Amino acid sequence: MGQAQGQPARSARCIALVGPYLSGKTTLLESILARTGVINRQGATAAKNTVGDASDEARHHGMSVELNAATVEFLGDSFTFLDCPGSIEFQADSANVLAACDAVVVVCEPDEKKVPALQLILKQLEDRGIPHFLFLNKIDKAETRVRDIVPMLQPASTVPLVLRQVPIWESGIVTGFIDLALERAHVYREHAASEVIDMPKTLADREQEARFSMLEKLADYDDALMEQLLEDVPPPRDLVFDDLSKELREGVICPVLLGSAENGNGILRLLKALRHEAPFVGATAERLGVEDASSCAFVMKTFHTAHGGKLSLARVLAGKFADGDTVYAGDTEERIGGVFSLLGHEPVKREAAMAGDTVAFGRLEGIKTGETLSSEKGASFAVEPGEIADPVYGLAIEAKEKKDDVKLTAALAKIIEEDPSLSITHNQDMGEMVLWGQGEMHLRVALERLTRKYGIAAATHPRQIPYKETIRKSTEVRGRHKKQSGGHGQFGDVVVTIGPLSRGEGFAFSEKITGGVAARTYIPSVEIGVRDYLHAGPLGFPVVDVAVCLIDGSYHSVDSSDMAFRQAGRIAMTEGMPQCQPVLLEPIMAVEIAVPSEATARINSIVSSHRGQILGFDARPGWPGWDVVQANIPEAEIQTLIVELRSATAGVGTFHAKLDHLAELVGKAADQVLAHHGAKAA
Template identity: 80%
Template sequence: MGQAQGQPARSARCIALVGPYLSGKTTLLEAILARTGAINRQGTATAGNTVGDASEEARHHGMSVELNAATVEFLGDTFTFLDCPGSIEFQADAANVLGACDAAVVVCEPDEKKVPALQLILKQLEDRGIPHLLFLNKIDKAETRVRDIVPMLQPASTVPLVLRQVPIWESGIVTGFIDLALERAHVYREHAPSKVVDIPDALTDREQEARFSMLEQLADYDDELMEQLLEDVPPPRDKIFDDLAEDLREGVICPVLLGSAENGNGIARLLKALRHEAPFVEVAAARLGVADAASCAYVMKTIHTAHAGKLSLARIFAGTFADGDAVFGGEAEERIAGTFDVLGQEPVKRGPGKPGDTVAFGRLESVQSGDTLSTDKNAVPSIERAAMPEPVFGLALVAKEKKDEVKLTTGLAKIVEEDPSISVAHDQDMGQMILWGQGEMHLRVALERLIRKYGAAASTYPREVPYKESIRKPTQVRGRHKKQSGGHGQFGDVVLDIKPLPRGSGFTFSETITGGVVPKNYIPSVEHGVRDYLNTGPLGFQVVDVAVCLVDGSYHSVDSSDMAFRQAGRLAMAEGMPQCQPVLLEPIMAVEIAVPSEATPRVNSIVSSHRGQILGFDARPGWPGWDVVQAHIPEAEIQTLIVELRSATAGVGTFQARHDHLAELVGKAADQVLSHRRDQAA
C-alpha cells in the first residue's frame, strides 16, 4: 500500500493527469477540485472558466498548451494533480514532470481512433516505470459496450487493462456503475457523490463474470489468489485491494475506472482508488535513485508569472525546504524567496515544503527545469533529466520594430525556460534567428505568449535553405591585379586550374609553382583570395566540391604584395567560375518517419509529393502496430512536412532528420531558387 495505515502522517502524493488531446483532462481536474471542495462550482472548458487552461492562449485555441497544477485535500490526504497537455506538440511539457510523480491517471475516451495517441502516452509511462491507471471518460456518451471498449484499447498497452467497474445502463444511458472489488453498485448523481444501491438482479451475472475476469488477471501475479480461485474459495476483500495496490505499484497492470468528468461522475471512486492504491513518495524516490538523499527536490517546471516573478515547481523527495533557505544544484547558490502552492498557474503562499509535497520556489534565477536541488552544498543528489524531443518545425523571426529587439531576446529566453522543447538557433550562414519547436501550433502559441507576456511582437518567415553550388567542368584562367596610383603600385598575377571534385569532397587548394614565378610567401594570399570568392559563387551561393591549383603567375619586385596576390586570386576565380558550368546543389536530409502502420501508405504518398525518395520501411522496434519509414527528402521540402504528417496520422506521427548529402537541382525548381536569390540581392 506504499505506507502503513497506522502511521500518523501520510506524505502528500503527486499525480499526473495525462491522455490524448481533448480527452477531458482539464475537465477532470475541475471535477476533482469541485469534489474536494477546492472550488465552489465546477467550471467548463466551453465557458472558459476552469482553473486549468486559464491562459489566453489556452482559451483562444480551446486546448491545453501548458502544465496546470492544483493541490487538494481528500479524506485527510493531500494530492497535487498536474494536468498535462494532450496534443503531441505540447506533450514535452510533461517530460520533466512524469518522472517525479507517484502515479498517473490516463484519461481516455471510448474511441478507437484515439488508440495511437493513447499508445504514445502509455509507452512513455511504461518505459519510465510510472504506475498508472486509466480513467475511461465520457462514459455517458459511449456507443460501444465497455466489454468491447477495453479489448479495443488493449493494443495501446503492453500490460493488461484490468476493468475495475462495469456500467449500469438504463434506456441506453449509463446511470451508474458496479465496483468489482467492493461488489457494490453506485448510481450517479450529477456533480455529487454517487449513491450506493443494491446490485440490480439483471446485472448479477454480468458482475460475477467481470469480477472473476478481474481476479483471474490479478491471480497471474499472485499464486495464493490463483489457488483460491481454483478451489472456489472467495478471496478476502483486503487481499484483493492489496493485490490491486501492489500490481499498480509494480506496473504489471493498468486498472480501468469509468466516469464522466463533465458531470462529476466517477470522481470520488477515482480519488479513493488513488488514496488506497497509489504509492507514496518513497517509491518514486527509489525509482529515481535518491532514496538515501538527506535533502532533495527536483524542479519539474519553470513558470514566469506577472506578480511573483520566476517560480520553480518542484517535488520534494527528502528534507525540508523553506522560505529563505539556501539551495544548491543550479548554476549558482540561490536563496528561496517564498514557497507556494499553485492553483492552475496562480501561486498561493504556504509554509515549508516537506517530503512528498509539490511546491513552487520563488525567484531561483539560475535554476532550470530538470535541476536537482539540495540544502546541503556538499551532498547534492542527481536525478536524470528527461530527454527533450528533437524539433520538427522552425520559423525565422525578427522583431517587428527595431526598438523591441532586446524585448524579443529576453522574452524568447523566458519562453525557452518555461518550455525546453522550444529552442532558438542563430544560423550564421543564412543570417537568420530560428525558433524551433514541435509543430506549427506549438510555435504559434509561443509567439502569442511573447506578445502577451513580454510585449515583443515578431515577424516570421520561412527558413532559408542553405543551398550550395559547384561546377561540372574544369578550366584554366589567369587573374591579374595591376594598379598604379603614385608611389608603390599593386601587382599580382596568377594562373589557376579550376576543377570539379566528387560530391562531398569540399575544397582543396594546391600549387605547382616552379622557378619562383610566384614567391612562396605570396601563395597563402592567393589561397585566401580564392576562398574569399568561394563564399558567393556565380549563382550567389557558397561554392563546394572544387579543386583549385596555382600553376603559374608573375610578380613585381616592388609593387607585389600579399593584398595584390589575394586580389589576383579572387579575380581569377571570378573570371573562371562562370566558364565551369555552375550547378545549384540542394541539401538532402535522411529522414526517419514514425507512424502507425495503417498510415504508412499515406506517408509514402506524402514523401513522394515532397520530392522524396523512399528507401524502405520496417516495424518500429518496441512499438507494436507502428512503422518507421526511411527516406531522403530535400531540406526545402521538409519545412511543412510535419503539418501534413500530423494531419495524416490523427496528430501522432513524427520524424527525425539529419543532413545526408548535396544533390544537383535543375529545371523549374532551380530557376525559382535562383530568382529568389536575385530578388534578395537586388
C-alpha cells in the first residue's frame, strides 16, 4: 500500500472531523480515543462524559459549540483530530481549522434530509482543495440500502462518492463489512477490532459488483487501470491503493467508509485509511503556498483558559517551535510561553513542536486566530485565513450592574477573540452596544460563557431600529431669540424656509440674504443651530432629506452674537418643522437569501409575512439545487428572520443584508413605533 513520497520519519498529521449537526462527530472522536488507548473507556454524549464537548455550555445544550482537539498515536504515526461543531451557527470554528488540515473526515448519517447541510460542508472543502473522506455513521440504524444511500448523497458532492465498503447484513442488522480494496470480509466486534472472516458466498456477486464500480470511478483518472478493466485483468492491489491515495489527494474523489461510532465499529479501518492515504504536512504546506519557509505555523483557534491564560492552537507547517522562541506575525512580536498538546481543552506540557504537529502555544497575547507565525521578522508568506460568514442576528447588550460596564467590554473582547464570528457594534445614535452572531443559539451560548468564565451577568433586548423622519410640505417661519439680563443681552432674529428634498439627498442649507438685514458673520451660526435641531425632529427621530434656506433676519450691533443666532436658528426649526407634515421613515434592507431550491416557495411566504417585497430569484451560481432570493425587507422585520429561515430549511438557509433606502412608514405600524418611542423617552 503506497504512502506519500517524501514521508517524514516521524509522521504527524492533522485531521478535522466535520459534518452536519448531530451526525456523531464527538462520538467518533471518543471512539478513536478509546481505540488508540488514549482513554480507557468510551464515553457518550448522552452521559455527558466525553473528552469533547466538555464545556458546561456544550453539555447543557447537548451539542458541540466549539472546537475540541486530541492527539493520538496509531501504528507509529501521530494524529491530531479536531472535532468541529456541526450546527451552522458554530461552523466558524472550522473555517480556520480546515485551512491547515491534511485531510478531513466528513461524518454523515444515511439521511436524505441532511443532504443540504452536507453540501454546505463539501462545497467548502472542494473549493479549497482539501482532501476528504466521508464516514457514513450510524450504519447500524440505516433504513436504506447503502447502494441507494450513496446515490442519495451524491448531489451534495461535485466529485464522485467512491464506496470503499459494503455492509454485511444478518436479519436486518449490520454485522460487518466487506473491504472492496482488500477484498476481505470483516465481522464487527463491539468496541474492539473487527474480525476477518471468509467471504460469505451469498455476497460474492454483490462484492464483485461494488468493487467493479469503485474501480471504474478510479479508472476515470488512471489510463493503465482503465486498460486493465477493459481487458478483464485483475489490477494489482498495490495499484488500487495507490490510485485511492493519489485521487484523494488530488481532490477528484471522495472515498466513503462505513461504521458506527457509538459501537466502535469501522474505526480501525478509518484510521488505517487515514494513515495510508491522507497527505503529509509537506503536501499541505505546498497547497497553502508555504514554500522555502524556515519555520511557519498557522493559528487555527484561540482559547482563554482559567489557569493557563491564553492558548493559541496552531499547526506547524514548517520548521520547529519551542518554549521561549520569539515569533512574528506581521508587525507583532511575541515570545512563546509554553508548548502544549490538547486533550479536549486540557493542555499537557510537551517538547518542541516540529513540522506536522498541532499544538497550543502559551501566552501569545498579541496573536489572533487566522494569523501566520514565523521565526523570521518580516516573513513574506502568510496562510490565507478562513472566511467568516456575515452576522445575521443581533441583540443589544449591557451589564446588569453598572459596576460591570468596563469588565463587560473586556470580557466580550476575549470571547470574540475565541470566536471571530461574534462581533460588537456601538450605535451612537441609539446609544447601545449590539452583540452580533450567527443565530439565536450562538448568542445564547456566548452569554452563558460570559457568565461562567467571567462572572458577568448581561441583559439583552432587541436592538433599536434607526428610524428617521422627514417632511412632506414646505413652510416659512421666523425664529427670534431675545433675552435681557443686565449688561449685554442676547438677540438673534432669522427667517427661514423649510422644505423637503428627494429621498436620499440628506440635508442642504443655503442663504439668500440681501442687504444688511443680518450680519453675514452670523450665517454659519444659523446653520449650526439648524443642524442642532436635526438630531431629533417633531416625531423624536433624526431628520433627513430637508432643505433650509435663510432668507431674512435682523441683528443688534451690541446684543447679537454667534450663540444668539445659533439659538434663533434652532427656534425657527422647532416652530416650523411641525407645520411641514412630518413623516416617519424606516430603513429598508436589500436582502439576498440563499436556500435549497425545494424551500424557495416557503421563503417567499416568509418574506411576505415580514412586510417584504420579492424582487426575484435565480439559481445560486456554483450551487446545484440552490436558489438565491432577492427581496427588500424593512430592517425592523429582519430581527427574527434567521430563526424562521433556518426552521424552514433544516438549518442551512442564510442571508446577507445591506441598507438599500428609507421608505415612509404610516398607519398602524408607524403608530406602534411612535408609541414605543414615546414610552421609552418618558
